Amino acid sequence: MAAKAKRQWPFWEFTLIVAILGAGAWSSTLSPYYLSVDQLFGSTRAFIIPGLLALGLAVVVSLGEIDISLASIIAVGTVTLSKFSAAGVPLGVSAPIVVAIGALCGAFNGLLVAKWRLPSLAVTLGTMGAYRGLAFIIGSEVGYTDFDDSYLWLGSEYIFHGIVPVSLIVFALMAILVWFLMHRTVYGRRCFSIGLNTDASWFAGVDVTETKIRAYALAGALAGLAAIVWIGQYGSARGDNADGSILFVVTAVVLGGIDINGGRGTISGVVLALFLLGTIRNGMGLANIGGPTQTVVLGSLLVAGVLRPAAAAALARLSNPARLKAAGPQGVESSGQE
Amino acid sequence: MKSKILAALGAALLVVGLAAAPALAQQKTSGFKLMMTPKWTGFPYFELTGEGAKAAATELGDTLVYAGADHAEVSLQVETLQNFVTQKPDGIILAAIDLNAVAPVLKDARKKGIVVGTYDADAAVPARDLFVNQLSYEQAARVMLDAALIDAPEGGEIAFIAASPTSPNHMAHIKIMTDLTQKDAKYKVFKPVDTQFANDDDAKSYDVAVNLMQAHPNLKVIISSSAVSAPSAARAIEATGHVGKVWATGFALPSAIKRYLENGSEKAFAFWDPWELGYVAAYAVHQKLAGKFEPTEGAVLDVPKAGKFTTFKDGEVVYGKPLIFTKETVGKYNF
Amino acid sequence: MSDQPVPAEAAPSRNLVQFVLRLREAGVVVFLVLLGLTFGLLNDRFLSVQNLTIVASSAAILAIAACAQGVVLITRNLDVSVGSMMGLVAYLTADWTANHPGISPAEVVAIAVVLGIGLGAINGLLVAYGKVPALIGTLGTMSLYRGLTYIYAHGQEVSSSRLPHWMLESADIRIAGCPIYVIIAIIIVMAVAWFLYAYPLGRRIYAVGSNGVAAWFFGLRAERVVMFAYVLCGFLCGIAGLLYAARVGTVNVVLASGWEMSSLAAAVIGGVSVSGGSGTVIGAALGAVVLAAIDNGLVLLRVPEFWRMFIQGAAIVAAVAVDALIAEAIRRSTAGRRR
Structure with missing residues (x-):
């Protein structure tokens, strides 16, 4: 079963690639400005921050859990950075501390979820508010903007003749790191096995609690890193930073093929989903299509994306009930190539 | 290596192109x-x-x-x-x-x-x-206080509803209004007592207005620079039976507050076109x-x-x- | 002890479970009382009848939304499109009403209810029959419904002067000092609670949520039950959206945005488990009262806004933790008896 499940994912990734190319082609007909190297690289900047959150969330979701407090952790990170910047602390010192604070916030979520076995959606709904409140308490009423230039580099500079954003490189490195962690290490196998069957994993000797806390801490740390990128990109630390962006992140993770119940999915799928969403939003944005229409298109896409396996299964059931299991992956493949 | 040079050339060309565009644009009318x-x-x-x-x-x-x-x-x-x-x-x-x-x-x-x-x-x-x-911040503050004077010429306690602590114009209005009530003889009849936030959300504004009236029994006027909060405050006053005791004012679209002005539950709001x-x-x-x-x-x-x-x-x-x-x-x- | 017949043993343990389930609702009540006493001690105006009426009236509509969310949660699903459904229903209904001045109140209610049921049914089809995970399916319709509201509204809002007088005036009716919509909310929540408790279909909602596989073996068509839960949720959201419109008086495109989270928070504080099968809609409604009481109390105490967010977030975590402790207590006590 696991082998079969593993076999079907490349098809989903293939579908995503086809969809990205399709969306790119569509975008280039929408706007003459779409197809330019500068533009394409530049537009990725808008998706680095949700992208970093999506990488962390993917790990958490692979365990069958969820974390909707990540955007609030960004705000805790940005206001903390503003305090460090105001105190003249060099970025070399403050950056690791902020990433650690992010990890701590994440680990606290993990502790509540794994150690005390509380439902993750409810817990992180609570900490979402609590961390947001904390960010306002630390940051007080006024925003801070007087950042030292060194604080801005990561999120604002371009390299390779000013074409490739530094933050994109950071994202790529993190994506490779998380991909390696999830698909090439024991830790990753444990995450997926817990997501598939927690009890069986526990009996097999996997320390479920520790694995989960680490996943949450990783997601939190990536949110801390995203806070540093935020400061570079927007140069503004306020309690309401990144408010409301978490639903887009969840969309990316799910569209990337991570099973919301855990146990299945790939990091490459998540990265591709980010590119797909980014391409569509970039194309529609350049064509000056209004926000509401974009919202409707993205919503429909999400529904269509998740209905796909159900539709494929229904088709398979209709065509030959007896061969249901064997037909599953093939059904996915045929629908993917439509 | 070659591709790098090409990329650099491309970038250089782009820069030239970009620099040329506005130069041309300047000559247009x-x-x-x-x-x-x-x-x-x-x-x-x-x-x-x-x-x-x-x-x-x-x-x-x-x-x-x-x-x-x-x-x-x-x-x-x-x-x-x-x-x-x-x-x-x-x-x-x-x-x-x-x-x-x-x-x-x-x-x-x-x-x-x-x-x-x-x-x-x-x-x-x-x-x-x-x-x-x-409107300049000071002008905005004065207009809102003028509207408040139409509501309650005798003065009294006033409270503010802003969108959020991070909305600069709302916070500036409130600061200047507070200063004016201390310095300007015309507005000295008012005494600011509270500031609350409603995130430009109508239901939140309504509840905040109700809670403000509850927290300050002698409240006279609720002032908001948010075009969402001011009508909601007017509605809250109408619905909770505070008509004639508490007034709402601030900035609001005329269509949004027409009802309250016409049925006499409010006297004045301000805005611009x-x-x-x-x-x-x-x-x-x-x-x-x-x-x-x-x-x-x-x-x-x-x-x-x-x-x-x-x-x-x-x-x-x-x-x-x-x-x-x-x-x-x-x-x-x-x- | 050990030679007691099996059925006799099963009975007290079920009673115990029922007792603790009731206690679980009592948990919110205790929390509410403690909250009330704390605020009451710090500010003498908090516990006045007038102020408690205010708390009830700010909680009323959220209580209906929390009740809607609660029904879906009990089936071990989730509906994050609650706010968007309310917004779309409220806008379409208000716009229709504004453009047809002679319309009767009954027709307005009918429009809102039918729209709500329709939107809920779409969610139900996706989740129950499309086998789409609830979070994702309703996340999609959340964007869809909200986006459609914007596109339909086309940059307009339905202002109070365009709505018929009776609509706003009926929201201002007070019975014994209590706003009419508080009474409507109480009736609705009670009716839904009674329905879930006393009717077979209501019991099935619990059965599907607490153990879907077992329910299936008992011959329950889980799809139909889940579908029904979403339709009921849509129906309640339709009513809540209409009440919201009548209460606030202005209907704009962002109406009730963010209520998916508030309704979820209220339900969770009220002891409805996100893992399905346990909790009551009365608890969910009381959760809405807790949130409103915190809002109101902190304004009375003049506590800055930031602390409100922090305190509400912490309250959610605390409520979830208490819920888990109780569940653990049940598990231990029943396990102990079996031994």
């Missing part, structure tokens, strides 16, 4: 490409400013694109602006959600020769060429592009259909035409 984004689309106030700007653009022979995200999130606004810059417009007009967060992309736009004009809510000064301010504000903002950016207006201190922007507007420090063009609506006048306005 019409046919500019303007792009405009509000804080968020779907809110009647911003839609009206968009219509006004479109009207100005049409009259002046320019084209104007009005687009934006459907909720006020700064990262989405920056994305919209980034997409604007890519489309190489001659001018950008915006109402900034976070004055500093939009600064990097706007500075980039200005480097490329794009004229940046803000309206409604300003961006950081170096990030834009001009700011068409509907958002259509004309958008019109003037687009006009100002056009004139700057055409080389007919330079936003230096003391310069006068002449808009034939709207009036003459003086420029203050840092390129702040004050539109400054407050309107006070009362039962008698509210019917005149169709927005």
Whole structure:
């Protein structure tokens, strides 16, 4: 079963690639400005921050859990950075501390979820508010903007003749790191096995609690890193930073093929989903299509994306009930190539 | 190695091209490409400013694109602006959600020769060429207090509802209003007692208004610079039986508060003409592009259909035409 | 002890479970009382009848939304489109009403209810029959419904002067000092609670949520039950959207945005488990009262806004933790008896 499940994912990734190319082609007909190297690289900047959150969330979701407090952790990170910047602390010192604070916030979520076995959606709904409140308490009423230039580099500079954003490189490195962690290490196998069957994993000797806390801490740390990128990109630390962006992140993770119940999915799928969403939003944005229409298109896409396996299964059931299991992956493949 | 050189050449060509574009644009007097984004689309106030700007653009022979995200999130606004810059417009007009967060992309736009004009809510000064301010902060504060004086000439306790602690104009209004009640004899009858936040959300504003009346039994006037909160406060007063005891005022679209003025539960609200504000903002950016207006201190922007507007420090063009609506006048306005 | 017949043993343990389930609701009540006493001690106006009426009236509509969310949660699903459904229903209904001045109140209610049921049914089809995970399916319709509201509204809002007088005035009716919509909310929540408790279909909602596989073996068509839960949720959201419109008086495109989270928070504080099968809609409604009481109390105490967010977030975590402790207590006590 696991082998079969593993076999079907490349098809989903293939579908995503086809969809990205399709969306790119569509975008280039929408706007003459779409197809330019500068533009394409530049537009990725808008998706680095949700992208970093999506990488962390993917790990958490692979365990069958969820974390909707990540955007609030960004705000805790940005206001903390503003305090460090105001105190003249060099970025070399403050950056690791902020990433650690992010990890701590994440680990606290993990502790509540794994150690005390509380439902993750409810817990992180609570900490979402609590961390947001904390960010306002630390940051007080006024925003801070007087950042030292060194604080801005990561999120604002371009390299390779000013074409490739530094933050994109950071994202790529993190994506490779998380991909390696999830698909090439024991830790990753444990995450997926817990997501598939927690009890069986526990009996097999996997320390479920520790694995989960680490996943949450990783997601939190990536949110801390995203806070540093935020400061570079927007140069503004306020309690309401990144408010409301978490639903887009969840969309990316799910569209990337991570099973919301855990146990299945790939990091490459998540990265591709980010590119797909980014391409569509970039194309529609350049064509000056209004926000509401974009919202409707993205919503429909999400529904269509998740209905796909159900539709494929229904088709398979209709065509030959007896061969249901064997037909599953093939059904996915045929629908993917439509 | 070769590809690197090619890339460098490409980049160099692009830079030359970009530098050339505005140089050409400077010689034009019409046919500019303007792009405009509000804080968020779907809110009647911003839609009206968009219509006004479109009207100005049409009259002046320019084209104007009005687009934006459907909720006020700064990262989405920056994305919209980034997409604007890519489309190489001659001018950008915006109402900034976070004055500093939009600064990097706007500075980039200005480097490329794009004229940046803000309206409604300003961006950081170096990030834009001009700011068409509907009312100066002090003027806004005075207008709201004047409206409060119509409600409660005898004075008393007043409370404020702002959108959030991070909304700069609301916080500035409140600060100046508080100062005025201490320094200006005309407004000394008022005593500010509380400030609450309602995130431009109508139900939250309603509840906040009710809670304020509860927390301060002697409250006389609830003042809000938020066009969402002021009508909700009026509704809360009407619905909880505080009519005649507590008054709501502040900035609100006439259509939103017509009911309360006509049924006598409120006496006065203030605002400005958002259509004309958008019109003037687009006009100002056009004139700057055409080389007919330079936003230096003391310069006068002449808009034939709207009036003459003086420029203050840092390129702040004050539109400054407050309107006070009362039962008698509210019917005149169709927005 | 050990030679007691099996059925006799099963009975007290079920009673115990029922007792603790009731206690679980009592948990919110205790929390509410403690909260009330704390605020009451710090500010003498908090516990006045007038102020408690205010708390009830700010909680009323959220209580209906929380009740809607609760029904879906009990089936071990989730509906994050609650706010968007309310917004779309309220806008379409208000706009229709504004454009047809002679319309009767009954017709207005009918429009809102039918729209709500329709939107809920779409969610139900996706989740129950499309086998789409609830979070994702309703996340999609959340964007869809909200986006459609914007596109339909086309930059307009329905202001109070365009709505018929009776609509706003009926929201201002007070019975014995209590706003009418508080009474409507109480009736609705009670009716839904009674339905879930006393009717077979209501019991099935619990059965599907607490153990879907077992329910299936008992011959329950889980799809139909889940579908029904979403339709009921849509129906309640339709009513809540209409009441919201009548209460606030202005209907704009952002109406009730963010209520997916508030309704979820209220339900969770009220002891409805996100893992399905346990909790009551009365608890969910009381959760809404807790949130409103915190809002109101902190304004009375003049506590800054930031602390409100922090305190509400912490309250959610605390409520979830208490819920888990109780569940653990049940598990231990029943396990002990079996031994």
